[in-house]
Amino acid sequence: MRKLMTTVCIMIIATGMIFAGGTGESKSGTAETVTLRWLMQVSSAEEARQWRELAAGVTERYPDILVELSTTDWNGYWTKLPSELAGGNPPDILYMQSMRAKDYLEAGFLPLSQYVADDPDINIADFYSGILEGLSIGEELYCLPYDFGPYVMFYNQDLFDLYGLPYPDTIETTEDFEKLCSQFADHGTYGTVVPTVMDKLYTYFLGSGASLFAADGTVKVNDSRKIETIEYLQGLIDQGYAPRISDTGNNNWDREQFYAGNVATYLDGPWNLTNIKEKSSFAVGVTMVPPGNLYQRSQVAGSGFGISKDTDYPGEAYLAIKELTSKNSLSKLAGWGRALPARSSVRDVFYELHADVNGLHDAVEKSITTDIGVPFITPIRWQQVTNTISQNLEAIFIGNVSARKGLDNAQKIIDGILGQ
Amino acid sequence: MQLGKNQRNMLTAVGFLSPNIIGFMLFTAIPVVQSLIISLYDWPTFGERKFIGLQNYIDLFTKDPLFPKVMGNTSIYVFCYVALNIVLALAMALWLTNIQRGEKLYRSVFFLPQVTPIVATGMIWKWLFLPKYGIINNFLGIFGVPDINWLGTTGTAMSAIIIMSVWQGFGYNMIIFIAGLYAIPESQIEAARIDGAGKWQVFIKIKFPLISPSIFFAIVMTVISSFQVFDQTMIMTAGGPANATNTLVLYLYNNAFTYLKMGYAAAMAWVLFAIIMIFTLLQMRLQKDFVTYE
Numbered sequence: 001m002r003k004l005m006t007t008v009c010i011m012i013i014a015t016g017m018i019f020a021g022g023t024g025e026s027k028s029g030t031a032e033t034v035t036l037r038w039l040m041q042v043s044s045a046e047e048a049r050q051w052r053e054l055a056a057g058v059t060e061r062y063p064d065i066l067v068e069l070s071t072t073d074w075n076g077y078w079t080k081l082p083s084e085l086a087g088g089n090p091p092d093i094l095y096m097q098s099m100r101a102k103d104y105l106e107a108g109f110l111p112l113s114q115y116v117a118d119d120p121d122i123n124i125a126d127f128y129s130g131i132l133e134g135l136s137i138g139e140e141l142y143c144l145p146y147d148f149g150p151y152v153m154f155y156n157q158d159l160f161d162l163y164g165l166p167y168p169d170t171i172e173t174t175e176d177f178e179k180l181c182s183q184f185a186d187h188g189t190y191g192t193v194v195p196t197v198m199d200k201l202y203t204y205f206l207g208s209g210a211s212l213f214a215a216d217g218t219v220k221v222n223d224s225r226k227i228e229t230i231e232y233l234q235g236l237i238d239q240g241y242a243p244r245i246s247d248t249g250n251n252n253w254d255r256e257q258f259y260a261g262n263v264a265t266y267l268d269g270p271w272n273l274t275n276i277k278e279k280s281s282f283a284v285g286v287t288m289v290p291p292g293n294l295y296q297r298s299q300v301a302g303s304g305f306g307i308s309k310d311t312d313y314p315g316e317a318y319l320a321i322k323e324l325t326s327k328n329s330l331s332k333l334a335g336w337g338r339a340l341p342a343r344s345s346v347r348d349v350f351y352e353l354h355a356d357v358n359g360l361h362d363a364v365e366k367s368i369t370t371d372i373g374v375p376f377i378t379p380i381r382w383q384q385v386t387n388t389i390s391q392n393l394e395a396i397f398i399g400n401v402s403a404r405k406g407l408d409n410a411q412k413i414i415d416g417i418l419g420q
Numbered sequence: 421m422q423l424g425k426n427q428r429n430m431l432t433a434v435g436f437l438s439p440n441i442i443g444f445m446l447f448t449a450i451p452v453v454q455s456l457i458i459s460l461y462d463w464p465t466f467g468e469r470k471f472i473g474l475q476n477y478i479d480l481f482t483k484d485p486l487f488p489k490v491m492g493n494t495s496i497y498v499f500c501y502v503a504l505n506i507v508l509a510l511a512m513a514l515w516l517t518n519i520q521r522g523e524k525l526y527r528s529v530f531f532l533p534q535v536t537p538i539v540a541t542g543m544i545w546k547w548l549f550l551p552k553y554g555i556i557n558n559f560l561g562i563f564g565v566p567d568i569n570w571l572g573t574t575g576t577a578m579s580a581i582i583i584m585s586v587w588q589g590f591g592y593n594m595i596i597f598i599a600g601l602y603a604i605p606e607s608q609i610e611a612a613r614i615d616g617a618g619k620w621q622v623f624i625k626i627k628f629p630l631i632s633p634s635i636f637f638a639i640v641m642t643v644i645s646s647f648q649v650f651d652q653t654m655i656m657t658a659g660g661p662a663n664a665t666n667t668l669v670l671y672l673y674n675n676a677f678t679y680l681k682m683g684y685a686a687a688m689a690w691v692l693f694a695i696i697m698i699f700t701l702l703q704m705r706l707q708k709d710f711v712t713y714e
Contacts, residue, residue, distance in 0.1 A: 079677045082465035086682075103680065107467040246551045246572040248660030384679040395662030400574050406662075413485050 034316045035066045037091035038305075039084065041077035043275075050336050057332075058323045065316050067093070085308070092311040093320055096143050097303045098134030099199055102380045105135075105142040110307040113141045115318045122322060126343045128368065130375035131302035144325040147339030148302030149269040150367035151203050153289050157358060158282035159264045163187050168265060169287050169359060174232065177290040181241035184264050193254040193263040194233045194242045196393045198386045199376070200254075200267045202299045204229050206374055207292015218420040219379050221389060222407040229292070230396060230403040237397055248394050269301065270364055273354055274337035285358035288367050298367040299376040302342060340364065381417055388413045455686045463683035465676075476687035486663060486671065493578065494668045498646045500582045501589075505642055506635065509590040513597035514623070527598065531591035538588060542655035545584040546571065549656075571657055574664040581652050581665050588652075589645075593638040600634035601627060629712040636711045640703050647696050668692055 038055060042048045048071045055067035070091070072080050077095065084090040085108040096104060116124055124132070131148035132141060153168065160167055163184070171177050181191025195201055202212065210225035220226075236242045243262065247253045258266040259279045267289055268276070276284055289298050305324055307317040323329060330341035334349035341347050351361045367373055379385065389410050396406035414420075423431065434441075459477070462470040480487050512530060516523050533541060548556050549570035557567050570580040604627060612626050628635075650669040653659055659666035659674075668688065676685035 082677065082680050085466035107464070244551075244569060244572065245661070246569050247546065248572060248577075249546075249654070249656055249658035381679065384674075387674070387678065391660060391663050391666075394572075394660050395574065398569075398573060398661055400662060416483060416485060 033064055033066055034313050035068055036093055036311075036313060036317055036320055038067050038069045038093035038320075039077070039081065039091040040069060040071050040095050041074050042071045043074065047338065050333070050338060054324055054329050054332065057329060058320045061323050061326075062316075062319050065320055067320055088310060090308040090310055092308055092313060092317045093324075094306050094308055095303060096135065096306050098131060098145075098148075098301050099376055099378050100382060101135055101142070102137070102378055102382060105137050105306070108309055109142040110309050110311065110314055110317075111140045111142060112144065112307070112318065113139065115314075116141060119318075119322070126327075126345050127325075128300075128302075128342050128344065130300040130368070130373055131304070131342050133375045134300070134302060134377060135304050135306075143304035143306035144321050145302050145304035145342035146325045146330060146333060147271055148300060148342045148368075149271050149340045150298040150300045150364060150373050151200060151267050151269055151289055152298070152363045152367055153265050153267055153287050154258065154276060155265045155285045155287065156258065156261060156263075156280070156282050157285045159184075159189065159261065160285075163189075167285055167287070167358065168290075171287075171290050173291060174293050178236070178239075178241065180264075181236060182239075185240050190243050190257075190263040191241045192236065192265045193257045194237055194245075194397060195254045195267065196245060196248075196390045196397060197251055198389045199301070201233075201393070202376060203267060203289045203297060204233060204292060206297035206299060207289075207295050209292070209294040213379070219385060219414055219418060220411070221414065222404070222411040227403050227407055230393070230407060232293075234396055234399075234403055238399070244399075245394060245397055270340045270350075270360070271302075273340075273357065273360070277337075277354075277357070283356075283358075286360045286363045288363050288372075296372055298373055300368060300373045301376045304342070379418065384417050385414050388417065455689055458683055459686035459690050461683045463681075463686070465680040465682055469683075472683070476684050477691070479684070480687055480691065486666070489663055490666050490668055490671045493664070493666055494647065494649070496578060497582060497585075497649055497667060498643060501585050501646045501649075502639065502642050504582065504586045505590050505593060505646075506639060508586060509593035509638065510597055510635070512590065512594045513601055514627075516594070517598060517601045527595070530594055533588045534591040536588075538651040539655055541588055542584070542652055545580075545587075546656050549580050572661055574662050577657055577661060577664045581649075581656060584656065585646075585649065585652050589642075593642065596634050596638050597631060600631035604630045632711045633713060636703070636707050640700060643699055643703070644696055647692060647699070 040048075040051055042051065048069070051071070052069050055069045058065055058067045078100070081090075081094065081104070085104075090108065094109065096109070116122055127145055128148050131145040135141065135143040135145055155168055157167065165180070165183055168177075168180055171180065177192075184191035205212070205226055208225045208229045210223065210229065212219060212221075214220035214223070233242075237244055243257060245253060247256075250256070254263075254266050255268060255272070255276075257263045259276070261280075261282060270286075273284075273286075288296065291297075305321040307314060307321065311317050325342070327343060327346050330339070330343050331346045331349050333339040334341045334346060335353060337350075337353055340350050351364075354360050392401075392406040392410035395401045395409075396403050400406075401409070460471060460473055462472045462475075516526055519526075548554050551557060551567050551569045551572070554570070556570070557565075560568070568576055570576050608626055608630075609622055612622050617625065648669050649667050650673065653665045653667050653670045654673070657665045659670050669692070672685050672688040672692070675681045675688065
């Protein structure tokens with residue numbers, strides 16, 4: 001009987017191991033056609049349809065390549081991608097955002113520099129250099145970008161009209177911006193909203209001459225310039241120029257305040273313009289982010305497509321992402337309002353689509369000039385670092401701790417995370 | 421080869437049990453053993469893995485500045501949630517077994533949150549707790565209470581989560597207590613009343629001892645589930661503000677799926693397992709003094 005039980009257990013475990021290991025044959029391909037799997041994050045069914053159209057465009061261009069798109073939402077993507085990479089059988093084509101790139105590129109993505117160097121057809125100079133930099137590790141490029149954007153300031157045009165205030169195109173100093181906010185406060189409205197996510201706050205740091213990295217390469221958040229910057233933002237909340245955060249679990253809290261018409265201005269990237277227009281019941285204008293006390297700066301971020309290190313079809317996958325980021329594809333994306341194209345040659349399509357948005361062209365084009373636009377290059381373990389900063393900024397902006405104490409606490413944890 | 425009767429019976433039993441055994445092996449036993457192995461490694465979600473022995477456990481207790489905070493938050497949640505849940509569930513069960521009309525309706529209504537998706541109820545409670553427009557603040561405003569930023573203030577965020585959780589979870593224990601109360605022989609209660617016992621004495625001397633096994637079961641299960649609180653904190657606050665509602669499983673989830681540190685998260689899971697096991701054993705030991713099996 002013991003033998004029988006042992007045999008049954010061994011069979012069960014063996015079956016389990018076979019299932020756990022997978023078949024290893026999920027990539028399908030025949031002599032004629034190669035099928036590539038593409039994992040992408042989307043926020044709506046319409047968006048998924050648009051990406052499918054681009055996938056069909058790959059087959060049109062290369063009849064031997066079939067691209068199968070699978071989609072998930074934003075949060076789901078960042079759970080699914082690591083699981084797929086860990087499973088050793090990830091999709092061939094992967095989406096990547098520049099701000100998360102450091103944690104993924106070297107470990108899970110195929111280097112593309114050699115492919116690009118050997119390809120006479122691709123005009124790499126057509127892509128915005130800052131976003132190429134964001135999707136590289138050192139000199140090695142890992143993704144071809146499809147969109148990018150500097151952070152800009154969106155404003156509720158109707159609210160400015162209602163109170164007879166000039167649009168915020170002429171703000172030159174932090175005092176100008178505070179004065180504008182005070183004018184809204186006089187009318188019982190918030191002039192702006194202070195984000196707690198570092199992706200957006202970094203603009204303020206850059207404006208005060210602070211960088212994410214100290215001279216020795218370590219991540220530093222508690223130097224005097226950053227403390228002063230956070231004290232300035234804390235002041236905006238304390239003076240009633242910006243609402244106090246009430247929904248810490250929601251990264252889009254500031255955007256939702258804007259949609260609801262509760263605040264006159266807020267920072268975001270042009271990649272959200274279509275959503276902003278759809279969800280706001282007022283006219284939207286765009287201008288550059290308010291200058292800091294030293295500089296006018298804006299960080300530039302974006303996204304692209306890379307190839308899984310484990311793909312069986314690297315050559316075909318390269319052709320596919322080349323087509324997905326071609327002029328033709330990016331024109332379509334811009335025409336749908338899905339992206340500010342990473343290629344300068346088709347950027348006008350985006351501006352034409354949003355010709356009704358006051359100030360868009362100038363704000364974006366000025367913000368990406370080399371003296372204003374700063375590629376947002378993040379360190380490894382950025383998610384843990386940025387979560388740590390956000391949690392401590394919440395404590396500061398709520399009024400629980402001073403800016404110095406909150407940032408000191410964040411620094412202590414970051415030092416542990418990065419082992420610096 | 422001719423199998424004996426016992427062997428045939430055993431084979432039949434294994435045959436019938438095998439679907440369950442396979443499921444248990446695949447989805448419980450093997451992952452549990454795997455997680456123990458993973459906890460001994462520096463195991464990034466992808467990339468190179470390195471055996472580091474007990475280092476993850478050592479780091480957790482000596483180096484991680486957030487772990488004590490997370491443990492503190494979880495303890496506060498468990499203590500308050502279990503106490504409020506049991507008291508409220510018992511009170512409602514006593515009330516419902518004494519009313520003349522509408523018992524079934526109320527029972528269904530109170531149990532409803534238990535079967536409603538917590539993501540939906542979490543979102544609704546977020547709106548209820550809103551500072552300016554939330555119905556809770558509007559109601560309190562009638563009595564002159566100033567606006568409270570429930571989920572945005574470190575002092576009130578955990579209370580808000582506990583209130584929502586109790587509302588969501590007490591219905592299950594209430595049903596257990598109602599079943600326990602109905603199982604009490606009417607003759608014993610009548611005998612006590614004839615002897616001159618009042619309502620309170622009937623409850624303390626008759627009902628409470630007789631439903632003590634149900635209460636014990638409810639406490640054990642509620643303690644176990646409350647140590648694993650995740651959904652509410654994930655949906656309503658994401659652990660904020662300033663980590664005031666960051667609980668053990670949420671922190672574990674973030675380490676595994678946001679920070680990609682599988683080994684560290686697995687060590688955390690085993691610490692959680694040990695804590696739950698200790699608490700359960702402690703309760704088992706204490707039941708001898710407090711639970712009446714008659």
